[in-house]
Amino acid sequence: MIAKYRLLALDMDGTLLNDEQQITPKTVEWIKKAMDAGVHVCLSTGRTSRGAMPYVEQLGLDTPMIMVNGSEVWRTPDELYRRSLMDVALVKKMHEIAEEYGTWFWACSVDGVYNRENWDGDIEGREWLKFGYSTEDPDIRHKLLMQLQDLGGLEITNSSPSNLEINPLGINKASGIREVCKLLGLEMSQVVAVGDSLNDLAAIQQSGFGVAMGNAQEVVKQEADAVVATNNNDGIAEVIQKYILAEVEARAGRASEK
Structure with missing residues (x-):
């Protein structure tokens, strides 16, 4: 059956x-x-x-x-x-936002996962799949969300209440x-x-x-x-x-x- x-x-x-x-x-x-x-x-x-x-x-x-x-x-x-790859220009902007707030971030590329500790700045030389932020501060998380929504072209979710995960829109x-x-x-x-x-x-x-x-x-x-x-x-x-x-x-x- x-x-x-x-x-x-x-x-x-x-x-x-x-x-x-x-x-x-x-x-x-x-x-x-x-x-x-x-x-x-x-x-x-x-x-x-x-x-x-x-x-x-x-x-x-x-x-x-x-x-x-x-x-x-x-x-x-x-x-x-x-x-489905992320727009490199959007990855640059998301990294700039992470630096602006001094928040923990990570980014998945085809060749590996990069974060604040191993970031080498080579954004254009990689193919990016996902970007993420993590903060226990709800006010900063809300500000991050507002800025990300303003960027457009992004699918914004989370995998825990303290983070934000970003994929290409519609993915x-x-x-x-x-x-x-x-x-x-x-x-x-x-x-x-x-x-x-x-x-x-x-x-x-x-x-x-x-x-x-x-x-x-x-x-x-x-x-x-x-x-x-x-x-x-x-x-x-x-x-x-x-x-x-x-x-x-x-x-x-x-x-x-x-």
């Missing part, structure tokens, strides 16, 4: 991974059960492919992947399908999932998307079934179809057990009654 939901798109930090940056044995077990039932399991993360790869290998995934909040879509873990996890669906011959209605932060919001809103983790930001919970346990309490296992495989069993039961 084929599952109603054929693609499970998983955020990593705060969702698939617990606070020790591990996938628990119970979560691994239920992901394997989903895969055995014919469900495609896809990582949908703000991380680079390099940062995600150990977990891809741990789970034995060979499905498409969404990396860097959608700036990269991989056909398989070894084959890049599409890459997010939802746009990445749409491309993965095309690669797999699926519809968005067949997707379960799970996450905890604003960079998961579009995916949760636009997928067939959107799930917020128990530790998710409040706005994400409000927009989700369901809220499950936290990342430290096997929330992903709950998603699979309750909303994916229970549906398979129910449909099998109905089929046997006919």
